[in-house]
Amino acid sequence: MSEFTVLNPATELPVTTVTQPAAADADAAITRAVAAQERWRAVAPGERAGMLRRFAAAVDAHVDELADLEVAGSGHPIGQARWEAGHVRDVLLYYSAAPERLIGQQIPVPGGLNVTFHEPVGVVGLIVPWNFPMPILAWGMAPALAAGNTVIAKPAELTPLTAIRIGELAAEAGLPDGVFQVMPGKGSVVGQRLVDHPAVRKIVFTGSTEVGREIMAGCARQIKRLTLELGGKSANIVLADADLERAAATAPYAVFDNAGQDCCARSRILVQRSVLDRFMELFEPAVKGVAVGDPAQAGTEMGPLISAAHRRHVASYVPDGAPVAFRGSAPDGPGYWFPPTVLAPVGANDPAYTEEVFGPVVTVTPVEDEAEAIAIANDTPYGLSGSIWTSNVGRAIRVARAVESGNLSVNSHSSVRYWTPFGGFKQSGLGRELGPDAPDAFTETKNVFIATE
Numbered sequence: 469m470s471e472f473t474v475l476n477p478a479t480e481l482p483v484t485t486v487t488q489p490a491a492a493d494a495d496a497a498i499t500r501a502v503a504a505q506e507r508w509r510a511v512a513p514g515e516r517a518g519m520l521r522r523f524a525a526a527v528d529a530h531v532d533e534l535a536d537l538e539v540a541g542s543g544h545p546i547g548q549a550r551w552e553a554g555h556v557r558d559v560l561l562y563y564s565a566a567p568e569r570l571i572g573q574q575i576p577v578p579g580g581l582n583v584t585f586h587e588p589v590g591v592v593g594l595i596v597p598w599n600f601p602m603p604i605l606a607w608g609m610a611p612a613l614a615a616g617n618t619v620i621a622k623p624a625e626l627t628p629l630t631a632i633r634i635g636e637l638a639a640e641a642g643l644p645d646g647v648f649q650v651m652p653g654k655g656s657v658v659g660q661r662l663v664d665h666p667a668v669r670k671i672v673f674t675g676s677t678e679v680g681r682e683i684m685a686g687c688a689r690q691i692k693r694l695t696l697e698l699g700g701k702s703a704n705i706v707l708a709d710a711d712l713e714r715a716a717a718t719a720p721y722a723v724f725d726n727a728g729q730d731c732c733a734r735s736r737i738l739v740q741r742s743v744l745d746r747f748m749e750l751f752e753p754a755v756k757g758v759a760v761g762d763p764a765q766a767g768t769e770m771g772p773l774i775s776a777a778h779r780r781h782v783a784s785y786v787p788d789g790a791p792v793a794f795r796g797s798a799p800d801g802p803g804y805w806f807p808p809t810v811l812a813p814v815g816a817n818d819p820a821y822t823e824e825v826f827g828p829v830v831t832v833t834p835v836e837d838e839a840e841a842i843a844i845a846n847d848t849p850y851g852l853s854g855s856i857w858t859s860n861v862g863r864a865i866r867v868a869r870a871v872e873s874g875n876l877s878v879n880s881h882s883s884v885r886y887w888t889p890f891g892g893f894k895q896s897g898l899g900r901e902l903g904p905d906a907p908d909a910f911t912e913t914k915n916v917f918i919a920t921e
């Protein structure tokens with residue numbers, strides 16, 4: 469077996485090495501998951517719920533340890549990392565209520581009645597990206613397990629540490645062997661095997677639209693169930709009647725959180741021209757005020773990018789001569805640092821305006837009115853998130869209905885709550901995660917007729 473060295477993105481120093489399984493190891497894990505699934509689906513709902521609650525308690529008892537691992541292995545600021553570990557606990561607790569609520573229907577028909585059952589799909593392959601290793605793991609893992617499936621999770625090669633630890637905590641909490649397995653490794657090896665192996669009955673993939681397209685083609689060959697959470701290029705629409713102080717003060721966090729490595733990053737700010745100058749005046753100190761630095765320090769708001777290769781990619785969107793309006797700060801020395809960067813004015817053909825940068829780079833574009841804001845917001849193959857700033861509630865709803873996007877917020881930048889559905893329009897994805905219906909996406913509906921005559 470080969471090994472992969474996890475680097476600390478803030479120092480470029482090795483954190484640890486992780487063994488890379490081969491395709492044959494993935495096959496062995498799938499065999500274990502198939503065997504475990506027969507037993508797991510037979511566990512009484514109340515007992516399955518109890519095990520998920522014990523799993524949540526084990527995560528809760530290790531929030532600080534998980535957070536420290538995410539700081540070291542992914543460069544997430546410590547406050548954010550603690551929230552992420554607590555989020556895993558909360559998502560597990562929320563879906564621990566699901567096993568006892570997987571109820572079907574009874575439908576009277578001539579000569580009898582039909583009843584429906586939600587049967588687990590079987591083995592679920594969960595492929596996770598590097599930008600939010602813990603939350604995205606939890607969003608697939610918890611409802612899939614609650615619905616009676618077994619899960620094999622493949623974390624991103626760059627950021628496997630918290631997933632590996634969460635897998636150990638599941639075992640310590642008493643989840644039976646084979647019910648939840650974590651297989652770090654390469655996407656092209658372990659991830660591909662999950663897609664290709666016929667015993668894996670559903671794939672939950674979060675990552676780039678490019679890889680998602682290939683995964684979809686792979687699943688099509690076997691008519692395999694699939695959820696896709698892909699890229700984004702979300703608009704932050706600031707209309708003239710908005711609370712400009714709040715819109716400008718929060719806009720940096722809508723795009724620079726997690727150093728911009730966020731599928732929901734509002735990386736295109738569209739501002740009504742009549743208030744553009746005032747918005748920029750307020751936006752500049754807000755950008756310069758973002759605390760960029762050592763992710764282990766309390767108070768740090770933005771850490772480094774994930775890798776040297778990714779920093780080169782992000783930097784390619786800000787070539788010499790790019791229209792930099794202003795920038796925040798970033799430490800010198802080791803670490804994959806990149807300062808918060810505001811580009812304006814940017815042409816509609818500029819890659820920084822059309823492509824997902826996945827780094828702390830935002831473009832600002834003036835729009836004449838509401839109609840032009842909607843047209844520009846929709847002029848993208850993506851449709852994941854977005855924000856609308858206005859003091860007129862009717863207008864807020866009108867614009868929200870018109871923007872082709874799965875997750876919008878009015879006078880706010882928040883995107884994700886585990887008790888509401890989450891997912892993208894257009895090339896941002898397929899299917900929805902989270903919310904009360906998520907376990908249903910991990911079941912097949914079985915319809916049984918019972919003759920009464």
Ligand code: TAP
Nearest residue numbers: 596597598624625654655659660675676679697698699731
């Ligand atoms: P990708 O390069 O697409 O990788 C995502 C995952 O897929 C990784 O675990 C990767 O493994 C694996 N993978 C790569 N090739 C594969 C293959 N042929 N078969 C099976 N698995 C394969 O994305 P990324 O760079 O990690 O993440 C950034 C992207 O994710 C951005 O586009 C972002 O918008 C998107 N994202 C979307 C969301 C939602 S909820 N819509 C949330 C977060 C991120 P390796 O690590 O070994 O490459």
